[in-house]
Amino acid sequence: MTQTLRIGTRASLLARTQSGQIADLIAERLGVEVELVDVTTEGDISRAPLHTLGGTGVFVSALRDALLDGRVDVAVHSLKDLPTGAAEGIALAAVPPREDPRDVLVARDGLTLGELPVGSVVATGSPRRASQLHALGLGLEIVGLRGNIDTRLGKVTSGAADGVVLARAGLSRINRLDVVTETIDPIQMLPAPGQGALAIECRAEDTTLEAQLREHLDDPFTRAAVEAERAVLRTLEAGCSAPVGALAEIVEEADGPEVWLRAVALAPDGSVDIRRSASGPLAEAAEVGNRLAAGMLEEGAAELIDSPARRQQS
Ligand SMILES: NCc1[nH]cc(CCC(=O)O)c1CC(=O)O
Numbered sequence: 679m680t681q682t683l684r685i686g687t688r689a690s691l692l693a694r695t696q697s698g699q700i701a702d703l704i705a706e707r708l709g710v711e712v713e714l715v716d717v718t719t720e721g722d723i724s725r726a727p728l729h730t731l732g733g734t735g736v737f738v739s740a741l742r743d744a745l746l747d748g749r750v751d752v753a754v755h756s757l758k759d760l761p762t763g764a765a766e767g768i769a770l771a772a773v774p775p776r777e778d779p780r781d782v783l784v785a786r787d788g789l790t791l792g793e794l795p796v797g798s799v800v801a802t803g804s805p806r807r808a809s810q811l812h813a814l815g816l817g818l819e820i821v822g823l824r825g826n827i828d829t830r831l832g833k834v835t836s837g838a839a840d841g842v843v844l845a846r847a848g849l850s851r852i853n854r855l856d857v858v859t860e861t862i863d864p865i866q867m868l869p870a871p872g873q874g875a876l877a878i879e880c881r882a883e884d885t886t887l888e889a890q891l892r893e894h895l896d897d898p899f900t901r902a903a904v905e906a907e908r909a910v911l912r913t914l915e916a917g918c919s920a921p922v923g924a925l926a927e928i929v930e931e932a933d934g935p936e937v938w939l940r941a942v943a944l945a946p947d948g949s950v951d952i953r954r955s956a957s958g959p960l961a962e963a964a965e966v967g968n969r970l971a972a973g974m975l976e977e978g979a980a981e982l983i984d985s986p987a988r989r990q991q992s
Pocket residue numbers: 756757758759843844845846847848872873874875
């Protein structure tokens with residue numbers, strides 16, 4: 679390929695940083711010229727709560743439109759922002775090796791969750807994080823929040839909140855792990871399906887480019903892990919902002935790699951949680967997720983996710 683590959687990115691610091699890192703990898707491994715192209719999304723312009731804009735899918739659709747219009751050749755997304763359904767004309771060419779998928783606490787005075795006094799204010803815009811914080815029974819006051827990473831960290835430095843919960847991967851990519859006061863164990867808080875992973879998309883018709891991206895950038899273990907996690911969301915028919923957490927890990931067994939999957943669905947106030955785990959061969963990652971979610975539905979997970987309270991909240 680001789681022409682320059684145009685790589686679409688949102689304009690936020692996190693998006694530009696992760697797209698820039700992928701652009702460098704593409705240039706190096708595919709031996710092509712690359713150019714970053716800013717694509718503004720509705721989610722970046724509006725300060726309205728995300729659910730009123732159609733969820734985190736708003737970040738994704740503008741980049742996909744730019745791909746389909748031919749304005750860019752490659753799009754880089756945070757994988758957890760991708761809707762679980764397939765997109766017409768778009769190929770998920772590569773899922774690179776994942777960052778640490780866990781959530782972190784950034785709190786005043788170096789405090790951990792267990793050290794925050796009763797009544798401490800923790801800010802998060804995510805029903806998944808809010809419900810799991812409530813479920814810990816620490817008497818925390820959970821308040822809403824949205825905005826880029828700097829805005830969120832500002833809640834703590836300004837004293838508006840005692841702590842905020844964020845994805846570790848986001849802080850890692852922009853080199854701000856110094857502010858983390860606790861990396862939260864998945865036993866206490868399961869991350870969002872796909873958290874910490876990136877998705878590299880191209881037009882489905884660009885089959886040569888798709889094959890090159892896959893060969894040079896895809897990590898089959900990460901791809902299988904996020905397939906299992908996203909199968910949980912899909913089977914539960916839950917959106918990206920639902921109070922659902924899932925984490926798959928790949929374990930090398932004598933017969934080959936296996937997927938080990940844990941998931942939780944919660945009432946928004948954390949008063950009920952349905953928790954399950956399942957495992958199976960790597961090649962059956964999606965089935966492992968489907969099976970696990972089917973078990974959660976038998977235990978009543980649909981009611982939690984579709985409760986009127988949840989519809990109001992997010
Ligand atoms: N919710 C928005 C979002 N989408 C992707 C990331 C960065 C981390 C990742 O790639 O999973 C974040 C920030 C956050 O959740 O703190």
